[in-house]
Amino acid sequence: MPEHTPGPADSWWSNAVVYQIYPRSFADSDADGIGDLQGIIGRLDYLSQLGVDVLWLSPVYPSPHDDNGYDISDYQDIDPLFGTLADFDRLLAAVHDRGMKLVMDLVVNHTSDEHPWFTASRDGGPAGDKRDWYIWRPARDGMEPGTPGAEPNNWGSFFSGPAWTYDAASGEYYLHLFSRKQPDLNWENPEVRQAVHGMMRWWLERGVDGFRMDVINLISKTPGLPDGIVHEGARLGDGSPHYVCGPRIHEYLAEMHREVFEGHPRKLLTVGEMPGVTVEEAKLFTDPARREVDMVFQFEHVGLDQGPGGKFDVRPLKLTDLKASLGRWQTGLGETGWNSLYWNNHDQPRVVSRFGDDSPALRDRSAKLLATVLHLHRGTPYVYQGEELAMANFPFTSLGDFRDIESLNHYRDHKALGADGEHILDGLRHRSRDNARTPMQWDATEHAGFTTGTPWIAVNPDHKDVNAASQLADPDSVFHYYRRLIALRHTESALTHGDFHMVHPDHEQLYAFTRHDAAAGTELLVLANFGGADLTVDLPGGWEHSDILIANLPSTQPLTSPHTLRPWEARVHRRRTS
Incomplete structure (x- = not known):
């Protein structure tokens, strides 16, 4: 047999699951209404029980908080809002004691204007x-x-x-590609790059296990900074062709890997957030032979429900578009490179409200379906805080409910142009980043157990019914379903080594695919009914005597064809192929 060449599927993170913590909204230990490091320490056993392998912290550095910490004024300290460096060291030690790793958010396209x-x-x-x-x-x-x-x-x-x-x-x-208080660094200057590399080494020496790199593919700009294209109806130019995956981006990331990560004795993780990245570029970024990053965050699938007016121009999702997008990334990075799998993060609205059904009757079921589909793809899944509880979008009623600079600026600018205020608010309700930033729902008490003070942003009133305490006590809860899915990542080789094949790619309601691991002689079939009505579909042959690996509804029904799936039903079957 030919010699096996190690690839991304052989890396430690190929069967890992990452959990993102937004510290400001996770757990408050000192009653000031803002989450902090001590609050995270107090909840680590919960995360250990969930079974995740890596914790990713959104920024905890000193900051004026114009963009909630993504405007950093000191890269080598902790903001007093969150604690101290000593608190951070205690958190890191406690994470490692539980067998987990900790990844920092690296924000180096820009700093704060107070840096x-x-x-x-x-x-x-x-x-x-x-x-x-x-x-x-x-x-x-x-x-x-x-x-x-x-x-x-x-x-x-x-x-x-x-x-x-x-x-x-x-x-x-x-x-400043973002807020005026977030000036862009000039990566053409080698002194800037050296300073960034030195800062990164400082955190690795402190014991962190890698970095999620914020908008890292924007750091290289086209020389001369040409004007962008002015699209119909726009006042300003689209400069993205001159800074998305700019001319020196691969050079910069290869240099960073060489100067910071090359030969490091510990197992590290590097994740590049890359808006606008293509499959072809992602293959280059994540090719192990090129030594740039381990995986990328791409945004294609979370832009499919947007109209020509941008993210706040809400359109219904077409399931065929979602399948085509995710399927293209599965195929494109199938042999070289690696996918990051996510529905939610601090910049996206809650997926159960966005792509699922957050009504009381179908919320848990659709949340489990979405989790099943995501975690059974090839790649490393990311769970955003509260996703494992099926936390939903907040019922915003007025502009005063919002805190996010992007949302507030959008309302101000479009109102000044004469847009209807209620129409603007409707877009914000669906897409504002504040949907992801409401406090973590720990229990049914006032402020959901997040704080004994006044929270910096309001708690979702549904926390009385949707919270961690009630779900921990319920073996059929969304939390325990996520726990079982995460355990599958650790034990089922087809999820890391298996190929990917979409079934019925043109079906408007069925999301189905197979994962086949020829070496292990196993194949998985994933079936998901993305809708509120029964769905009868034809299935591939040979699955009549397969085993149910995991399902969001109880069933002993064999997989005969045609087969009927109940509303928002998801099931995964496994069979032997050798």
Whole structure:
């Protein structure tokens, strides 16, 4: 037989499950209404019981919190809101004691405008030592600095408005793809890269187990920063062709791997969040031979229910679009590279409300179905806090309920353009990042056991029925279903080594696929009815005597064809192939 060449499926993280913690909303230990590190420590046994392997912390660094911590003012400390470095060390030790790993959020496309690097860059003026650590440009030729249209190019910010802010004191503009308080670092400057690498090594020496890299594929910009295309109905240009997977991105990531991770004695994890990345680019980023990152977060599947107006332009999801997208990524990274699997994170609304049915009768069932479909794909699953409880979107009633800068800016800008306020609010209700950021629902008490103070954002009123305490006591709960799915990742080789084949790809209600591990002689069939009505479908032959591996509804019915699936029913069958 030919010699086996190790690939991503042989890596320790191929059968692991990652759990994302948004510290501000997870558990508050000091009654100030904001979650903290001591609160996380107090809930580690819960996460250990769930069975996850890796914890990913959203940023806990010092920050003015213009973007809830993704605007960092010091990369090598802990924000007092969350605790101290000593608290962090205790958390890290407690995580390791339970056999789990801890991954930090790395945000290095931009810093806070209160970071000492930026204040030195701004206050030193055009001739200052750190001026070239950020991206500064004069006004367009012939334009008065600070006037509309004088920005160095026409790029729009992800958080509304131009991607440039004028600094009157130094007479130039600085680039910020996000908030004006999040100036972009200039990765063309080797001093910037060296400083980032040194910071990363500092955290690894402290004992962290890797990094999730925020919008890391935006760090390389096209030289000259050309104007972007102005799409119909837009006021600003789309600059993404000039910064999404820019000309030096592979060089930068290969250098980072070489300078920070190469030869490290511990098993680490590197995950690149990459908006706009293609399958072809992702194969390059995650090819082990290239030594860039272990896996990427892509956004294609979470943009399928958006209209031409962007994320707040809500459209119904077509299941065939979802299958085509996820299937393309499964096939594209099937031999080289690796997938990150997720429905939820701190930037996405709750999936049971988005792609499932969050009515009381079908909430648990559809949440289990969504989990089944996701975790049975090839890749590393990510669970976002509360997803394992089927936490749902918040019932926002007014603008005052929102906290997220992206949502508030969107409302302000579109209201100023004459849009109907209630229509704007409806988009925010469905898609605001605040849906993911309401406090973790630990029990049925006031504030859901998250805090004894006043929470920084309101707790979902459904916490009296949907909470961890009640689900831990119920063996048929969503929590225990997730626990069983996670256990499957650790024991079922077809989930890591098996190939992927979509069944009935053009069906509008059925999501079905197989995972075949030829070496182990096993094959899995995943069936999921994405709808509230019975569904009768034709099945591949040979499954009549298969075993049910996991299902969200009790059943002893053999898999004869045609087969009827109940509303939101999901089942996984296993058979021997040799």
